[in-house]
Amino acid sequence: MDEKNIIALLGQPNVGKTTLFNHLTGMKQRIGNWPGVTVEKKEGFFKKNSESYIVVDLPGIYSLMSDSIDQKIARDYLIENNEITVIDVIDTPNINRNLYLTIQLLDLGISPILCLNLIDEAEKFGIFINDQKLSEKLGVPVIRTSGRHKIGIDNLKETIYKYKAGEPVKITYSPLLEENIEKIINKLENTQYNISETYERLPKRWIAISLLEKDPDVVNEFSKYPEFIKYVKDMKLEIEDEIKHDVESYIVEQRYKKCDEILAGVMVNSELYEDIDTIVIHPIYGFMIFAVVLYTMYNFVFGVGDIFAGFIGTFFEILGNYLMTILPQSLSGVIVDGLLAGVGGVLEFFPIVFLIMFSLSILEDTGYLSRVTALTHSIMSKIGLSGKSFIPLITGFGCSVPALMGTRFISSHKERLITLLVTPLVPCSARFVIIGFFASFFFIEHAALFTLSILAITFALLFLVSYVLSKFMKGESEEYIFELPPYRIPDWDNIIKMTWEKSKEFLKKAGTVIAAGSILFYGLVNYPSPDANYAAVVGKILEHVTIYMGLDWRAAISLVFGIFAKELVVSSFSILYPENISAAFSPLKAFVLTLVSVLYIPCLATLATLYLETRSLKWTAFGIGYNLALATVVGIITYNLGTLLGF
Amino acid sequence: MENLLLKDPGSYMVVKVEGHCRKFYELGILPGCKITLISRTNRGPVLIRVGNSKVALGRGMAESIFVE
Numbered sequence: 001m002d003e004k005n006i007i008a009l010l011g012q013p014n015v016g017k018t019t020l021f022n023h024l025t026g027m028k029q030r031i032g033n034w035p036g037v038t039v040e041k042k043e044g045f046f047k048k049n050s051e052s053y054i055v056v057d058l059p060g061i062y063s064l065m066s067d068s069i070d071q072k073i074a075r076d077y078l079i080e081n082n083e084i085t086v087i088d089v090i091d092t093p094n095i096n097r098n099l100y101l102t103i104q105l106l107d108l109g110i111s112p113i114l115c116l117n118l119i120d121e122a123e124k125f126g127i128f129i130n131d132q133k134l135s136e137k138l139g140v141p142v143i144r145t146s147g148r149h150k151i152g153i154d155n156l157k158e159t160i161y162k163y164k165a166g167e168p169v170k171i172t173y174s175p176l177l178e179e180n181i182e183k184i185i186n187k188l189e190n191t192q193y194n195i196s197e198t199y200e201r202l203p204k205r206w207i208a209i210s211l212l213e214k215d216p217d218v219v220n221e222f223s224k225y226p227e228f229i230k231y232v233k234d235m236k237l238e239i240e241d242e243i244k245h246d247v248e249s250y251i252v253e254q255r256y257k258k259c260d261e262i263l264a265g266v267m268v269n270s271e272l273y274e275d276i277d278t279i280v281i282h283p284i285y286g287f288m289i290f291a292v293v294l295y296t297m298y299n300f301v302f303g304v305g306d307i308f309a310g311f312i313g314t315f316f317e318i319l320g321n322y323l324m325t326i327l328p329q330s331l332s333g334v335i336v337d338g339l340l341a342g343v344g345g346v347l348e349f350f351p352i353v354f355l356i357m358f359s360l361s362i363l364e365d366t367g368y369l370s371r372v373t374a375l376t377h378s379i380m381s382k383i384g385l386s387g388k389s390f391i392p393l394i395t396g397f398g399c400s401v402p403a404l405m406g407t408r409f410i411s412s413h414k415e416r417l418i419t420l421l422v423t424p425l426v427p428c429s430a431r432f433v434i435i436g437f438f439a440s441f442f443f444i445e446h447a448a449l450f451t452l453s454i455l456a457i458t459f460a461l462l463f464l465v466s467y468v469l470s471k472f473m474k475g476e477s478e479e480y481i482f483e484l485p486p487y488r489i490p491d492w493d494n495i496i497k498m499t500w501e502k503s504k505e506f507l508k509k510a511g512t513v514i515a516a517g518s519i520l521f522y523g524l525v526n527y528p529s530p531d532a533n534y535a536a537v538v539g540k541i542l543e544h545v546t547i548y549m550g551l552d553w554r555a556a557i558s559l560v561f562g563i564f565a566k567e568l569v570v571s572s573f574s575i576l577y578p579e580n581i582s583a584a585f586s587p588l589k590a591f592v593l594t595l596v597s598v599l600y601i602p603c604l605a606t607l608a609t610l611y612l613e614t615r616s617l618k619w620t621a622f623g624i625g626y627n628l629a630l631a632t633v634v635g636i637i638t639y640n641l642g643t644l645l646g647f
Numbered sequence: 648m649e650n651l652l653l654k655d656p657g658s659y660m661v662v663k664v665e666g667h668c669r670k671f672y673e674l675g676i677l678p679g680c681k682i683t684l685i686s687r688t689n690r691g692p693v694l695i696r697v698g699n700s701k702v703a704l705g706r707g708m709a710e711s712i713f714v715e
Contacts, residue, residue, distance in 0.1 A: 062673035253677060281691065283688055283691040374694075375691070377692055381705075479667060479708045480703065485700075
């Protein structure tokens with residue numbers, strides 16, 4: 001495909017880029033990863049007048065400096081694909097700050113299509129932009145859009161279709177800065193530097209500015225020419241002598257000054273007032289509101305979820321009975337007691353998983369979740385985490401994999417590492433399947449109490465582990481600074497999409513890993529013969545340890561399977577005890593087993609993500625080791641304590 | 648000139664920022680700009696408005712913004 005037909009969406013966080021992306025591409029999307037990192041890469045497709053386009057959703061970034069993973073991904077993409085069409089999505093109420101990124105794009109030699117997004121929100125608050133004048137000043141097309149209200153989408157497609165990128169407007173800074181930029185450009189042009197082809201292609205002016213800004217990547221590119229690096233360094237000292245402060249902030253000020261100049265005569269500004277956050281993040285009222293929100297969410301998820309779970313359970317029961325009558329006996333065992341029991345036992349929990357994802361998406365989309373990070377920061381910082389760790393932790397209730405990926409916006413290395421290590425302790429939806437399963441057999445009367453005590457123990461351990469780690473780990477803690485996006489009415493299209501995106505993984509897993517695991521497990525339990533089978537052999541070795549937790553070989557082998565996917569603990573139990581689980585197991589043992597399955601080695605997908613995010617075998621091994629040790633110790637203590645207390 | 652943590656809610660002009668400069672700059676907090684302190688409690692984050700966006704700051708961060 002012609003590179004021009006690749007459209008990259010770029011913008012700061014919270015500008016409504018994803019909603020715009022969804023409207024541009026409809027349902028034609030695919031999700032992958034950026035090469036080498038686990039940051040999600042979203043691509044979509046659309047057609048306009050028989051031309052096909054690929055739309056790439058770049059990570060939301062504040063500036064083009066390459067000092068975080070997201071910024072590096074976005075920038076590298078722009079640098080390496082210099083023929084593509086860039087759409088710069090602007091949060092119109094904050095146009096001043098957003099133009100900062102636009103100016104950087106122009107410096108980089110890119111003339112983007114400018115999207116004044118959230119235009120409806122801006123005008124409601126009395127902020128008006130003369131888009132024609134802005135377009136003339138910047139030399140780029142300017143389109144007014146609102147993803148939420150589907151304003152301007154067709155116009156945007158039309159503009160993309162007609163767009164021919166021209167030479168970008170030159171942004172001129174102060175004479176002092178310009179003079180020095182010019183000197184570096186001269187030096188670059190008159191000396192043979194052996195730099196990579198990519199950098200060779202980039203505007204010299206951008207390289208000069210980036211060197212003055214001490215951009216790590218660009219400085220690194222020239223690190224083999226110490227004489228040149230020194231030249232720039234001396235120049236900076238000279239400028240600093242004149243302006244009496246550092247060059248980096250001087251350039252930032254110059255850029256913001258440019259933004260103001262561009263907007264002069266183009267914009268009617270007004271200030272928004274809405275100060276409900278004084279209460280929402282208040283150390284006392286804020287927590288009261290948070291408690292109410294969590295309580296409502298809990299009731300909604302389990303109240304509605306249980307009704308649908310019941311339907312699914314009944315469906316599988318009827319299906320199983322029916323298959324028993326029509327299948328030959330040699331097959332009915334593996335299909336009904338193996339596959340159907342395993343998959344059905346897990347699928348029953350799909351409604352709950354779906355509703356957890358749904359509620360989290362609403363909290364995120366309305367903007368409440370970012371308030372929670374501000375609210376919880378002071379508590380979290382006492383145990384070595386940051387308020388920003390709260391989002392990964394709460395995402396962990398859905399699935400640990402996206403939760404671990406979500407840690408990347410924590411910029412302190414130490415806090416991010418601790419968050420990565422403790423997040424797998426948060427019971428994910430798969431482990432809720434285990435909790436729910438045992439609750440329904442042993443604690444029907446006290447299901448809520450059972451669930452809450454498992455959660456309480458898990459979180460107490462999580463806090464303890466993170467506190468201990470923070471004492472032993474070197475590194476600085478991060479000060480909190482976080483933009484709170486305005487409250488927005490939920491965009492239901494986006495919420496349904498996000499919910500489906502996340503919960504379909506659960507269905508996929510049920511259809512693949514869980515189905516295969518259940519059949520394999522059924523085989524291991526029944527061959528060579530049901531009385532002397534392979535599962536028992538492995539289980540009995542592990543029993544030497546698990547017996548101290550009151551767990552026999554059956555429980556031990558189901559835990560082994562749980563490493564592949566935690567739901568398999570439930571699937572294998574449904575296969576091991578086709579008749580009556582409650583008779584074979586005591587409530588105390590069920591409690592211990594549930595606790596141990598929540599705490600021990602995270603599933604393989606989580607471990608793989610842990611490795612990709614830490615890029616360290618040492619920390620991945622540590623993650624496995626401490627989880628296993630924790631589960632063993634806690635399991636043994638709980639069982640013995642429980643026995644002593646007469647349970 | 649005092650740091651933000653010592654101020655009462657109201658609008659101020661930023662005189663200088665210390666430490667985590669890049670983070671501040673990205674959010675548009677730089678010398679010469681106007682910021683509004685929305686709320687400040689005895690513990691927990693400080694809430695400010697810069698342009699039309701709201702930012703929650705840790706107390707240490709608030710201490711490194713000097714205003715008048």
